[in-house]
Amino acid sequence: MKFTRHILSLFVLLTALSCNNVLDKQPLDKLQGENLFSNPEGVKLYMANLYYQLPIEDFTFFRQGFNWNTGDPNNGGFAPAMITDEAVHTEFGDFIGDGDFQWWDQGYKLIRDTNILIDIIPTLDINEDETKALVGESSFIRAYAYFALVKRYGGVPLITAVQKYEGDVEALKVPRSTEKESWEFVMKECDVAIANLADSWPGGERRATKWVAYALKSRAALHAASLAKYGERAPISGTAVDQKLVGMDKSAAAEFYKAAIEASEAIINSGKFALYKPTPASPAEAAENYRKLFEDPNIAPGEAIFIKGFARPGSGTGHNYGIWFQPNQTANGWPHPGRMNPTLDLIDAYESYTNPGQSAPITTTVAGNDVSDYNGFDPAKNYKRYEDPAGIYKDKDARLWATAILPGTAWKGQKIIIQAGFIKPDGNAQLFGGEPIKVGSTTIYPFGAADRTQYSGFDTWGGNNTRTGVSFKKFLNEGVNVAPGWNQTVSDWADFRYAEILLNYAEAIVESGTGAAAKGAQALNDIRRRAGHTKDIPLTIDNVIRERRVELAFENKRFWDLVRRREYHTLFNNRVRHALIPVLDLRVTPAKYIFIRENIARLNPATFDYKQYYRSIPGIGANGLVQNPQY
Amino acid sequence: MKKISIYLSVLAVMLSAAGCKIDNYPAPDAQLFGTFLDAETNEPVEQDIIRGSTIEFIEHGYASQTKQVMIVKNDGSYRNNLIFANKYTITPVRGNFVPTEPQDVTVAGATQLDFKVQPYIRVKDAKIEKVGSKVVATFKIQQTVINNVKKIGLYAHPEPSVGEPMRTVLSDMEINAATDPNKVYKLEIDIPANSNNLKSGSQYFFRIGALIDAPESKFNYAKAVRLTL
Amino acid sequence: MKILKFLTLLPFLSFSCDGADESIQITEPKPVEEVKYDDTGVLFKSYKGLVMAGYQGWFTAEGDGAERGWHHYQKNGKFEPGAASIDFWPDVTDYPKTYKTAFKYKNQEAAHVYSPYDEESVDLHFKWMKEHGIDGVYMQRFVSEVKGESGKRHFNKVLANALKASKKYGRAISIMYDLSGSNTADMDFIAKDWEELQSTFKLFDNKENPQYLRHNGRPLLAIWGVGFNDGRKYSIADIQKLVEKVKGPTKKASILLGVPYYWRTLGNDTENSTLLHTVIKSADVIMPWAVGRYNSTSYTSVAGTHLPGDIAWCKANNLDYAPLVFPGFSWGNLKNDKSLYNQIPRGRGDFLWQQIAGAKLSGAEALYVAMFDEVDEGTAIFKCKREGELPENADGKFVGIEGDLKTDHYLWLTGQGAKWFHGESGFSAKKPERPL
Structure with missing residues (x-):
């Protein structure tokens, strides 16, 4: 009896709770909605929430999801770049897992929230311009959301109006559309947004404009086109393939490349956008310009087409790049800095000013014929010796200097020391630790300094020191000492940059063999000119892809580039990523630095399975959808 | 402190008791094994143990039609010692041989099922x-x-x-x-x-x-x- | 209580036993003897080793006596510039009897076509087959056409022409029912029509028709169109009954079934029903429809594993297998869509040879060539006009054989394939070059 009573009271409690929830949701109800939307502030409020939910791959985007800056944001600082050839983590050896990069429930929540708005627009008592703006913005948001879904899952259920539950769950189940239909839907939504959005917002608000919608279309169309063109590089089978829920026919590529060219051209021809400081006088100036562009994209309104702001330190409004990725020496009290380690694989890709149009792998020996030798120190080799440990990077593209902190260069007023060990005067190498030695009266420390706060490389302690030989710089604010706590960084994220649009344009032209090739080449070379290059190179797909890798490095593009071009499984087949380790050579006096190309220590080879080109769809048992292959 | 540990042990006993109940289901009672054989030479077809040919099997009697998978050893043999006696639809897939058809197989006790395939x-x-x-x-x-x-x-x-x-x-x-x-x-x-x-x-x-x-x-x-x- | 229940059950048990016994008694004493055919003098005892084409024979010309107008040449009742169903134009230089059309060449000369209603034309076709070593043809019998009086008259006349010519030139011949457009009720009609054909033409008579194709000791009948998932008005079960009926208890005939390309995996173009496999196993040969399933670029990746997979399945089920090859595909005029001219290009025979070699190297033992005379969809291998020598067609056009080839090039190339399938040496994946 007593028991029953308890249960009853529990029941009452639960009911009360659920009532509360229902009350919370009242604004979504039609009547309430009218109230909300009749008030311009209400619309703003609702819209702000939709924008907040946009799947923008910014500083808070990780394999766990978006907006990873609330609750407990501790994910060890494992960034999406570390699943590519751009970087590795200081200690995690993870590669892509089946549960990574999911965005299903959240995606359909945003779509539902947007559909609520779309359904209600015709009933609102607002003028024509306001209606157009709402139609445009809501289509933009829906396009953005479906793009994020389709690039993950292939064809998805296209839900274009709010679904109402009327006692029959089955009636709510919408089957997946084909992948091609889904991409076409994204294109169509972009077009509605483009047709309805204005050039700008009166107060310069960071909201979607016609140009942002064009930029989205440029990116999404290029993605779809590449999938159609290169899908056959990674054939998969299964029900989802048979029903064309994943995969597209090669012939679909043409229409999407055309869309990418046209959307990019609209932005280019608008005359409203330009590269930030397009003609620097020297590579050093180019490096500084490029660094500043990411420190604060607001200084470049002509280049930053769409910015997501991180307004104030705190949960949901700040991010964690400033703590995770500082070099160890400038940790400012944060216990686990230094976690983004750019790879030698990326460094090699940057051009040298002395040999434009080519990747310039770092040569460490006088012979220079051994860039694929990763067998470690070889006393028989004649290594190039440098007094300045950054000397080996001389003539490398300015953007490398602005993207990575190179050994021996200054950051926040300190010389950043990255040293993997030394070659003893007797010719034996002592690498990655051990005791200091005395040479004459000088004590030589394996990691370049006595105290572990005084260096930034190779010591495994805390997982705080780079294991690739360089530390990370892009996006970090040199002038700000970030407080050692969660969500304290407030630099803004440029979601769409003019440079990306130029690269989308160049790629679509060269890949489709259509459009104005001369203008495509110019787009490519304008970006290079901004990086201090003075000699133009031809428009080839290799040149475009290399340029994308270096210009857009760490902007969370590389992962999707490898996916959409179906290059992941080829580049990540037992992939070993590499380091360039600076070693003090004590065989000469004064001691100088030599460099060794090495396999990154303690890192397993990584392999990308075909099935990872599509994410698994959650909740198949309940939603009745056809699962993606091999899940 | 003592009190807490007593409570804990009681809890532990309770949990384990509950655990026993849950675990009263029968254990997998059959084995399925066999070898990929070259249909022409009857030699085993060499495989990869990781990212190699895969055997998909679906247990009959469940609406969900969940696909389970077995991997194959390098010598072309496979073995699953933890399988329930039942009927299965078994298909070798994504292999180094000409694709073959699903087959319905009754697994009971030690069941041998060789796959005669045409290696590429x-x-x-x-x-x-x-x-x-x-x-x-x-x-x-x-x-x-x-x-x-x-x-x-x-x-x-x-x-x-x-x-x-x-x-x-x-x-x-x-x-x-x-x-x-x-x-x-x-x-x-x-x-x-x-x-x-x-x-x-x-x-x-x-x-x-x-x-x-x-x-x-x-x-x-x-x-x-x-x-x- | 328990006993009682048991007892009440007993009568039923014994009853059902009796029933079973009875039924066995009926069938067992006289097992039906399978029919035995005299194969003395029979020219083709098996499809194995043969390369045979499909023969549409559905064209007619105004004035040929068939009284079917410009059947299958015309479109919307007209056969004149701007209105035609054909993409390729038959080269009628060698035909004794031709018909003047409203089409004109650039030099204003009228363009002519032929009619298979004429004995002379069909005779010429079989003469070509002999000349190039092509083994013979499957005479298409369109159920939707022969149900009508004029259609039946036409196709019976074409068949009579073909039987005569095939006998004369020693070419294999067999009947293929094309079920497109049929419904469940038509199955009885087919069975009846088939019976009628046998008696009218003495198809199974080894003296009258020694050239009629036999397989597994019996005359072969082909039934095309089982298992396609394109919304047909008959079911796989209907075909199952039809096959049973055609074979009869005495197993009167062997059966070739025309099935969709993905018959084995029951996907894509194929109805997802395992009954299809049951029906296929009751047949003797299958021929999957490959037209439009690949082109020269995708052929290897599509057919490379598909063919050996099919062949292994058939071997395991004691079935023979005849892959289909086709020279190319074009149906711009039929579909009123200029982008469909040369939809699957012939590539001077590269595409056809790619398939012949692909089939042979994958272990196939017989070939079905689609088709001998199909100009509506541009798969014909017989003599057609070349590029640059075609009649004009208002704002549309006709598609020709590549200008530097002889008009009988595809007959010749098919004949080379036949030699290879007959076991002659010297052939490989490399397309044979025709001596000048």
Whole structure:
């Protein structure tokens, strides 16, 4: 009896709770909605929430999801770049897992929230311009959301109006559309947004404009086109393939490349956008310009087409790049800095000013014929010796200097020391630790300094020191000492940059063999000119892809580039990523630095399975959808 | 403190009691095993233990039709000692052989199910030996389908389950053409050039593989060879 | 209580036993003897080793006596510039009897076509087959056409022409029912029509028709169109009954079934029903429809594993297998869509040879060539006009054989394939070059 009573009271409690929830949701109800939307502030409020939910791959985007800056944001600082050839983590050896990069429930929540708005627009008592703006913005948001879904899952259920539950769950189940239909839907939504959005917002608000919608279309169309063109590089089978829920026919590529060219051209021809400081006088100036562009994209309104702001330190409004990725020496009290380690694989890709149009792998020996030798120190080799440990990077593209902190260069007023060990005067190498030695009266420390706060490389302690030989710089604010706590960084994220649009344009032209090739080449070379290059190179797909890798490095593009071009499984087949380790050579006096190309220590080879080109769809048992292959 | 531990142990007893109840389901009581055999030569078809041919099986009697998978050992054999006696639909998929059809099989006790398949490629007259400071492989390629041979390779690893997915050193060659069954191919691995993976005096396994250009195909192999360098 | 229940059950048990016994008694004493055919003098005892084409024979010309107008040449009742169903134009230089059309060549000369209603024309076709070593043809019998009086008259006349010519030139011949457009009720009609054909033409008579194709010791009948998932008005079960009926208890005929390309995996173009496999197993040969399933670029990746997979399945089920090859595909005029001219290009025979070699190297033992005379969809191998020598067609056009080839090039190339399938040496994946 007593028991029953308890249960009853529990029941009452639960009911009360659920009532509360229902009350919370009242604004979504039609009547309430009218109230909300009749008030311009209400619309703003609702819209702000939709924008907040946009799947923008910014500083808070990780394999766990978006907006990873609330609750407990501790994910060890494992960034999406570390699943590519751009970087590795200081200690995690993870590669892509089946549960990574999911965005299903959240995606359909945003779509539902947007559909609520779309359904209600015709009933609102607002003028024509306001209606157009709402139609445009809501289509933009829906396009953005479906793009994020389709690039993950292939064809998805296209839900274009709010679904109402009327006692029959089955009636709510919408089957997946084909992948091609889904991409076409994204294109169509972009077009509605483009047709309805204005050039700008009166107060310069960071909201979607016609140009942002064009930029989205440029990116999404290029993605779809590449999938159609290169899908056959990674054939998969299964029900989802048979029903064309994943995969597209090669012939679909043409229409999407055309869309990418046209959307990019609209932005280019608008005359409203330009590269930030397009003609620097020297590579050093180019490096500084490029660094500043990411420190604060607001200084470049002509280049930053769409910015997501991180307004104030705190949960949901700040991010964690400033703590995770500082070099160890400038940790400012944060216990686990230094976690983004750019790879030698990326460094090699940057051009040298002395040999434009080519990747310039770092040569460490006088012979220079051994860039694929990763067998470690070889006393028989004649290594190039440098007094300045950054000397080996001389003539490398300015953007490398602005993207990575190179050994021996200054950051926040300190010389950043990255040293993997030394070659003893007797010719034996002592690498990655051990005791200091005395040479004459000088004590030589394996990691370049006595105290572990005084260096930034190779010591495994805390997982705080780079294991690739360089530390990370892009996006970090040199002038700000970030407080050692969660969500304290407030630099803004440029979601769409003019440079990306130029690269989308160049790629679509060269890949489709259509459009104005001369203008495509110019787009490519304008970006290079901004990086201090003075000699133009031809428009080839290799040149475009290399340029994308270096210009857009760490902007969370590389992962999707490898996916959409179906290059992941080829580049990540037992992939070993590499380091360039600076070693003090004590065989000469004064001691100088030599460099060794090495396999990154303690890192397993990584392999990308075909099935990872599509994410698994959650909740198949309940939603009745056809699962993606091999899940 | 004492009180807490008592409570804890009571809790533990309760939990384990509950656990017993849940675990009263019968354990998997059957075994399924067999080998991939070349339908023409009746020889086992060499496989990869990781990212190799896969056997999908669906247990009958459940609406969900959940696909379970088994992997195959390098020698072409497979074994599942934890399977419930029941009817299954079993399909070898994404393999190094011409795709085969699902078959319905009753598994009870120790059940043997061999798969007679047509391997895409037979690696013939394979020879791997150490010559000076090199490991040299010579072999012929017999393809059984009209597709191109995509690539051939010589793979090395300290473990006997060496293959393309599991190797520390490789020497491979893109072919992308139909092959002449009489042509002798030669692949070499230079030992000093791979000194961080191939230490002199140690034992390693070497295996010749070839990949056909067909959707989702896997490598075909000759048997692995053990060499002391 | 328990006993009682048991007892009440007993009568039923014994009853059902009796029933079973009875039924066995009916069938067992006289097992039906399978029919045995005299194969003395029979020219083709098996499809194995043969290369045979499909023969549409559905064209007619105004004035040929068939009284069917410009059947299958015309479109919307007209056969004149701007209105035609054909993409390729038959080269009628060698035909004794031709018909003037409203089409004109650039030099204003009228363009002519032929009619298979004429004995002379069909005779010429079989003469070509003999000349190039093509083994014979499957005479298409369109159920939707022969149900009508004029259609039946036409196709019976074409068949009579073909039987005569095939006998004369020693070419294999067999009947193929094309079920497109049929419904369940038509199955009885087919069975009846088939019976009628046998008696009218003495198809099974080894003296009258020694050239009629036999397989597994019986005359072969082909039934095309089982298992396609394109919304047909008959079911796989209907075909199952039809096959049973055609074979009869005495197993009167062997059966070739025309099935969709993905018959084995029951996907894509194929109805997802395992009954299809049951029906296929009751047949003797299958021929999957490959037209439009690949082109020269995708052929190897599609057919490379598909063919050996099919062949292995058939071998395991004691079935023979005849892959289909076709020279190319073009149906711009039929579909009123200029982008469909040369939809699957012929590539001077590269595409056809790619398939012949692909089939042979994958282990196929017989070939079905689609088709001998199909100009609506541009798969014909017989003599057609070349590029640059075609009649004009208002703002549309006709598609020709590549200008530097002889008009009988595809007959010749098919004949080379036949030699290879007959076991002659010297053939490989490399397309044979025709001596000048």
